[in-house]
Amino acid sequence: MLExxxxxxxxxxxxxxxxxxxxxxxGEIVCLIGxxxxxxxxxxxxxxxxxxxxxxxxxxxxxxxxxxRADHVVGRGLALVPEGRRIFMPLTVxxxxxxxxxVRLRAGAKAEAQQTLDxxxxxxxxxxxxxxxxxGTLSGGEQQMLAIGRALMARPRLxxxxxxxxxxxxxxxxxxxxxxxxxxxxxxTVLLAEQNARMALKIADRGYIxxxxxxxxxxxxxxxLADPTIVSTYLGH
Amino acid sequence: xxxxxxxxxxASGLVTGSIYALVALGFxxxxxxxxxxxxxxxxxxxxxxxxxxxxxxxxxxAPLLLLPVCAAAVALIGLVSERLAIHPLKAxxxxxxxxxxxxxxxxxxxxxxxxxxxxxxxxxxxxxxxNVAVFGATLPPQALWVFGITLLVMIGTHYFFQxxxxxxxxxxxAADREAAGxxxxxxxxxxxxxxxxxxxxxxxxxxxITPLTLTSVNAGLMLGFKGFSAAMLGGLGNLHxxxxxxxxxxxxxxxxxxxxxxxFKDAVAFVxxxxxxxxxxxxxxxxxxxxxx
Ligand SMILES: Nc1ncnc2c1ncn2[C@@H]1O[C@H](COP(=O)(O)OP(=O)(O)O)[C@@H](O)[C@H]1O
Ligand SMILES: [Mg+2]
Numbered sequence: 001m002l003e004x005x006x007x008x009x010x011x012x013x014x015x016x017x018x019x020x021x022x023x024x025x026x027g028e029i030v031c032l033i034g035x036x037x038x039x040x041x042x043x044x045x046x047x048x049x050x051x052x053x054x055x056x057x058x059x060x061x062x063x064x065x066x067x068x069r070a071d072h073v074v075g076r077g078l079a080l081v082p083e084g085r086r087i088f089m090p091l092t093v094x095x096x097x098x099x100x101x102x103v104r105l106r107a108g109a110k111a112e113a114q115q116t117l118d119x120x121x122x123x124x125x126x127x128x129x130x131x132x133x134x135x136g137t138l139s140g141g142e143q144q145m146l147a148i149g150r151a152l153m154a155r156p157r158l159x160x161x162x163x164x165x166x167x168x169x170x171x172x173x174x175x176x177x178x179x180x181x182x183x184x185x186x187x188x189t190v191l192l193a194e195q196n197a198r199m200a201l202k203i204a205d206r207g208y209i210x211x212x213x214x215x216x217x218x219x220x221x222x223x224x225l226a227d228p229t230i231v232s233t234y235l236g237h
Numbered sequence: 238x239x240x241x242x243x244x245x246x247x248a249s250g251l252v253t254g255s256i257y258a259l260v261a262l263g264f265x266x267x268x269x270x271x272x273x274x275x276x277x278x279x280x281x282x283x284x285x286x287x288x289x290x291x292x293x294x295x296x297x298x299a300p301l302l303l304l305p306v307c308a309a310a311v312a313l314i315g316l317v318s319e320r321l322a323i324h325p326l327k328a329x330x331x332x333x334x335x336x337x338x339x340x341x342x343x344x345x346x347x348x349x350x351x352x353x354x355x356x357x358x359x360x361x362x363x364x365x366x367x368n369v370a371v372f373g374a375t376l377p378p379q380a381l382w383v384f385g386i387t388l389l390v391m392i393g394t395h396y397f398f399q400x401x402x403x404x405x406x407x408x409x410x411a412a413d414r415e416a417a418g419x420x421x422x423x424x425x426x427x428x429x430x431x432x433x434x435x436x437x438x439x440x441x442x443x444x445x446i447t448p449l450t451l452t453s454v455n456a457g458l459m460l461g462f463k464g465f466s467a468a469m470l471g472g473l474g475n476l477h478x479x480x481x482x483x484x485x486x487x488x489x490x491x492x493x494x495x496x497x498x499x500x501f502k503d504a505v506a507f508v509x510x511x512x513x514x515x516x517x518x519x520x521x522x523x524x525x526x527x528x529x530x
Contacts, residue, residue: 049418050419069418070415070418070419071418071420071421074420074421075421079419080419082415082416082419086413086416086419087413087416088413088417089413090408091405091408091412095405095408095409096409099406099420099422102406102422105402151419151420153420154420
């Protein structure tokens, strides 16, 4: 589904990602673990096209997408739930979800978008209850659900999530992770960036560990969780 | 001063106020999508009136038919301006955009002067010539056209932004550009549409006021300034604020001219602008600027 090779990216003259390579197979949930400042967000933004890579290759289902702008990339089937949620605060919950399907609605796929909306509301019933509320009035957890729901409205083949647990209470995090794990059954492939390593590795098939812009380890999620040196060195707690 | 004279002042204040409201609406549409103040807005109002007067004089186009024609012509001016002067920018900060709109304003005025000349131009009323009595005030029939068309444009713009996919996409892009890109919205295209819409609205304002006031290539500066003051008064970036600010400014002008002296008329907008900037920079309906995400 996704193949990244020797990706270099950064801001201005600051090089953040140093030849990052990784792959996500169809139907997998892969997590990208790393401490604050490791470059997770930079990688996610470069994949989604809000940041242009300096070097390297990104292929989505074989198609090169490196350097394509975000509004093009989402049409190719890659949607990002950005760090900090970034929902449209002055718009209602339904409007946020509708706009999530922007590319499909422009192509005239109204009925299909409605069907996806029903699925998203079934996944997050809280959003259905708050449909007509302004997004800015939602709680943090609900905002994260909305951000995920909005990305799902594009019916992506590959969903990227950037620290969905950030700033949320543990109970809320576990319900959100449950929803992410349930995507596996729907044929959505997932790449999840997290500092919350244990939780992420528990729902993932495989994991990569990113430290200061470089992938330092990769492996099956279970193996990474079981490795005591990894847990103590990179994952803290 | 008796009651009927007061009513007369209120009525004429609301007519001018409607025009200010439309000009303010143009400022608001572009500010919402780019955070920039569009100094070309007044020139687009002028262009609408000038092009309308020209088409009427040269080809006898009926005033009502001029509405869509002038709106389209000036929308095209807005479109070309955005594509040539704004779109190519690598890092379009609001300050840079605002400065560029000054250049757009000057260019637009020069182009209209070159093609249509400097002479004042007028248009007949859209219908009739007999004054009509409304609630005790006597109004020219064009005043009713001004009210009606302003109302239609306001409602149409409101529904466009609330209900249509493009309108919602424009609001989304205004709220968070990067997130808008992530859902597939071409953000620079949204800025382009805001220029097109604001230009069309400006043209309508210029066209419907010309039968009452005449117009000339120099009319844009003052109309733009008044509209900007109205937008600031109502809260820049707020559609309802544009309507409220326009009407209030029109009323203040008319009442101060009637009750004090007509010399104060143009000073009112300056005073209003200064008072708003000092006391309530977010405007009557605006939220405090710190809340703007
Ligand atoms: N907009 C930016 N401009 C300059 N440097 C940035 C910017 N965003 C992040 N960085 C730097 O890039 C590095 C990686 O940041 P980031 O990708 O946000 O890491 P993570 O998401 O893993 O916490 C950090 O050193 C950070 O300071
Ligand atoms: Mg991050």
